[in-house]
Amino acid sequence: MQEQFIKYLKEKSQNNTSFVDEIADVLDIGYDAAYRRINLKTNLSLEESVALARHYKISLNKLFEVGSSNSIVTELPPQPKNEKALEMYFKVSLQNVLPLTKLKSAEIVWSGKDISLFHTLTDNHLARYKMYVWLKDLDLEMAKSQISFDDWSKTIPDSLLESAFALGSVYKNVNISELWNDNTVTGTLQQILYYFEAGLVSKDIALKICDDVHEVINQTEKQTIEQSIGSPNNNTFFHLYKCDLHMLTNTVMVRTPHKKVFYSPFTVLSYFKIEHQDTCEMMNDFLNKQMSNSKLLATSGERDRTLFFKTIHKKISIAKERINMDYKMTFL
Structure with missing residues (x-):
């Protein structure tokens, strides 16, 4: 699942320099820590996955596509309570x-x-x-x-x-x-x-x-x-x-x-x-x-x-x- 997700992020990335540097900036972690996540040596946490999904403006369903085909993730708009x-x-x-x-x-x-x-x-x-x-x-x-x-x-x-x-x-x-x-x-x-x-x-x-x-x-x-x-x-x-x-x-x-x-x-x-x-x-x-x-x-x-x-x-x-x-x- 993480391998597919990282591959998808690379396709979405518009960084012409270093994808590792970009991930490190988004997650506010060091270069080596970002490298380990990209190369699957360290698992992404749920919070990190959500942060990456938000940064790259992708549906959170991408995080869960390997799960049940009968389950999807939805997003709520701002609630106009006043x-x-x-x-x-x-x-x-x-x-x-x-x-x-x-x-x-x-x-x-x-x-x-x-x-x-x-x-x-x-x-x-x-x-x-x-x-x-x-x-x-x-x-x-x-x-x-x-x-x-x-x-x-x-x-x-x-x-x-x-x-x-x-x-x-x-x-x-x-x-x-x-x-x-x-x-x-x-x-x-x-x-x-x-x-x-x-x-x-x-x-x-x-x-x-x-x-x-x-x-x-x-x-x-x-x-x-x-x-x-x-x-x-x-x-x-x-x-x-x-x-x-x-x-x-x-x-x-x-x-x-x-x-x-x-x-x-x-x-x-x-x-x-x-x-x-x-x-x-x-x-x-x-x-x-x-x-x-x-x-x-x-x-x-x-x-x-x-x-x-x-x-x-x-x-x-x-x-x-x-x-x-x-x-x-x-x-x-």
Whole structure:
């Protein structure tokens, strides 16, 4: 196992001088100690193996490939448990996406149980409301408080907004394929109604958030027709599929010419990052099968596309009617 691992590190190394010196620097050990590890005379400790894996930016699965084929190692993102951590979550996500903008054939696939960050992180009430909902779920102090969205939105740090909008903007430069169904918007509408009925969002703001959702859907329809999120000159594509056969899960798959990675959700904003290539191929095959059983709305015909978006707009309008009805039913 160590022999295979050292061989893999040599292939990843960009040091044009001495591989032994490089290992010694990473592990903060002497030349002779590094030499003994490279030549298998001394075993690498787990801590040393992890340090080398991090330095060479390789999957920790490489350390355990000789083990059970049914076991893989996953990675967790930063946990956005407060405003500072949410800002860091956006910044780390941005750093993960930026390299994809330099690869013409890189692609992100989104299985949309909910509307993706690609569409919602813009300068509007909806983006701010999404952050409020996430923090109410993840920040224990905020969960205990009765602060309304109207009040909280006045105190959002500029740095948090800037990091969110920067992440939303970078997706314009990446190829994206998304799978939606008629219920993809439902989760967002349920969140609006929940906090409105709890008295934590005012009627006027709740209606404005719904209007932002209308606008997101209008913009998504335009992008679907044009098959592009950014300007037509940036040479990236946007493909939206209507999937009626399978349940959608908010899984994110990143495909490049060199490797595949996917992110499997398990709590709010938390994902398991999977780099094990055999597992990634299984997920990739499943998503491809989903797309093959779905309608690509850019080419399915105007009737199907118009009916799909009209159905979503109707759901948003029903949510607005409910907000207005609940407001009229109050007794003052």
